Ligand SMILES: Nc1ncnc2c1ncn2[C@@H]1O[C@H](COP(=O)(O)OP(=O)(O)OP(=O)(O)O)[C@@H](O)[C@H]1O
């Protein structure tokens with residue numbers, strides 16, 4: 072072999088095809104390019120329409136054409152109906168600018184089948200800087216493209232499924248919220264009607280004892296009303312702010328009693344309990360505060376009563392603690408167990424798993440309730 | 454003694470309207486009309502000279518209470534206080550209303566609200582404490598209960 076022949080004439084590539092194998096055999100580079108598994112062609116931009124002047128075996132294998140079918144032709148015969156126009160445009164501009172270009176383009180074989188071609192084209196210039204040829208290599212990347220497509224398709228399908236499911240869930244939540252608001256609305260209206268009925272009935276009653284007992288009933292129902300007015304006010308419908316409630320309840324009971332001489336003392340830490348506990352806690356606090364109002368304070372000689380009612384709500388070591396205290400007469404003379412109020416308090420305490428104790432506060436009474444208050448799970452409805 | 458209020462009740466529930474009327478009268482005010490629908494409310498706004506209208510959001514012709522409030526606001530004859538079990542339906546601007554009494558209110562809550570409103574309308578700003586369950590609109594909050 073003639074290893075010294077490293078410099079070729081300008082149209083050496085062209086000649087290798089023209090002269091068939093003999094000439095190329097003498098040239099190791101040409102031989103390598105002929106034999107490589109990488110598909111390669113050379114085009115001549117100085118001839119009209121930049122035709123192919125060399126194509127290696129790999130190119131012919133890849134495209135399915137015979138050599139005589141491709142030589143002298145512009146490469147565009149590789150394009151077809153599904154070839155991306157913008158990819159073609161990209162190549163065209165690069166060639167017009169004598170620039171490198173690398174694109175993935177859908178090409179067609181002779182038999183009409185398609186393949187994804189990772190095409191790389193670069194200009195080859197002579198020593199004067201004039202472009203003599205374009206050198207192009209083609210790599211069949213159909214497999215990669217296919218898995219890329221699959222991945223995109225999978226991703227799209229997955230995203231669509233997630234979107235659909237999210238929409239479904241949002242609709243379900245919306246429906247649930249609407250339903251909750253509707254039910255809540257009805258409960259509130261019905262509570263309002265129940266208290267209206269009691270007030271109306273009470274107006275017609277002359278007997279003091281009966282009136283008194285209707286008043287107590289109204290107080291209990293109004294305690295429930297106060298709970299429901301406060302329920303579902305926060306974003307999280309499963310939680311109930313018991314300190315806000317206690318403030319409403321106590322102010323309401325005190326002003327309703329008309330006894331301005333009784334001073335409320337509120338020490339309310341912001342404490343949240345689960346919504347199921349709201350009603351029993353509210354009823355219990357209502358009983359204790361009304362008891363203090365009713366029984367603890369003796370009327371003074373001037374017809375007024377003076378004293379102090381304290382409510383403290385705190386949460387030391389995860390236990391919810393309520394203290395209702397007064398500085399009144401104390402409970403030494405009370406025979407509580409038979410009365411309804413006491414029984415109600417004790418039953419509610421059992422329901423809440425609460426410990427309840429009455430202390431002689433000297434002066435007055437102090438009732439201490441303590442119950443477990445586990446961390447609430449968040450559940451949000453708007 | 455400040456002048457009592459003339460009250461228009463816009464409420465579709467007869468029982469609640471009846472009881473509200475009694476409570477208003479017991480507190481020394483008078484009820485000049487009771488409407489159950491938005492149309493009735495509109496014509497009563499024309500025919501009565503109420504100082505204040507208690508307006509439920511849900512009336513016999515649907516959730517039209519806010520429209521009624523708008524209408525009363527345009528006439529500039531009386532003030533509006535919403536009375537509803539669904540305060541979330543009230544728009545942020547309150548359609549010009551003073552505020553809302555949330556249902557279910559307590560008897561004392563309503564009586565206190567009446568006292569508070571009487572003070573606010575006759576000799577603003579009100580001096581008594583705002584009762585539980587009564588919320589002022591942002592516009593009235595700024596005038597009647599400015600943050601100290
Ligand atoms: N804070 C208190 N100070 C003084 N005595 C009290 C206090 N709390 C309760 N008592 C006494 O305990 C008794 C029982 O209370 P309880 O709540 O069971 O009954 P009541 O309040 O009399 O009636 P009701 O059944 O309507 O509640 C009361 O009658 C009263 O004598």
Ligand SMILES: [Mg+2]
Pocket residue numbers: 358361362412413
């Ligand atoms: Mg009692």
